[in-house]
Amino acid sequence: MQTHPSSDEASLTQPSIQAGAPARIAATIQPGWVRVTHWLNAFAVVIMVTSGWQVYNASPIFPPLVFPASITLGGWLGGALLWHFAARWLLVANFLAYVVLNIVSGRFRRKLFPLSLKSLIGDVRAALTGKLGHDDLSRYNAVQKAAYLAVILDIVIVILSGLAIWKSVQFPWLRDVMGGYDNARKVHFFAMSFLVAFFVVHVVMVALVPRSLLLMIRGR
Incomplete structure (x- = not known):
């Protein structure tokens, strides 16, 4: 009988307790x-x-x-x-x-926090000098944490600005928060542009670390 890890955070495998069985089994990260x-x-x-x-x-x-x-x-x-x-x-x-x-x-708390300005600056510097490691894909570095939090907020802005454009009369307060109908279109455009930029960078990073693509396909 093999003991399987129960958390998506597990990056190491559990030893088998049955003689002759594999010593390690793959843990599900995603x-x-x-x-x-x-x-x-x-x-x-x-x-x-x-x-x-x-x-x-x-x-x-x-x-x-x-x-x-x-x-x-x-x-x-x-x-x-x-x-x-x-x-x-x-x-x-x-x-x-x-x-x-x-x-x-609880995955947000485990994956995206804690996040400090010091760790973000350190990881940005490491990324720019090619020293940012990707050995443990079960853990996000500070740059990834900041990027994922930013894109989550951006999607909220995309949705709300789109609603302000689509239902401008029904949600006048949302339209006013966006600075009026014409300005809501600009907010929607720039939020979309940020999303596209994130998408492009994300694809580039996947190309640099192909294991991350396999992780998102098979979970480990």
Whole structure:
């Protein structure tokens, strides 16, 4: 009989107590619900961003900036809105499930805290000099903690600013908080841009540390 680790935080395996059995077994670092919500979120973000670029092109906030048709989704304003609204419900539902499960399970507390300015500065310096280690993928460094907290806050802003644009009359207080309808569009645009930047950096880091991709596919 083998003893399996019960926490997603486990980075070491437990010894077998049965003679002749393997001495170590792989521990699950990323539980199934984390992997499912991660990939659903990535899918929803890709659909929302590419369709959002097509919506933006119909009425540019910054006229010199127009997104090429090859990287937009929907073909025209109406089609883009259909894609955008469909993906919106997936993003909101999936994001809420992710946040609630992380809080209830205590995973946020274990993975993202504590976080100090000193540790963040130290890890940023190590990252810039190529000295930031990635040996233990069960633990996030300070840069990862700050980045994940920032993107979680950013998604909240994306959702709220999108709501202020979509239901401007029904939620006047939200529109006013954003500085008015036109300014809510700018907030939504820059929040989306931050999300895209995070996505690009995230993909680059996965390319540099391929084991992290396997971790998010098989959990270990």
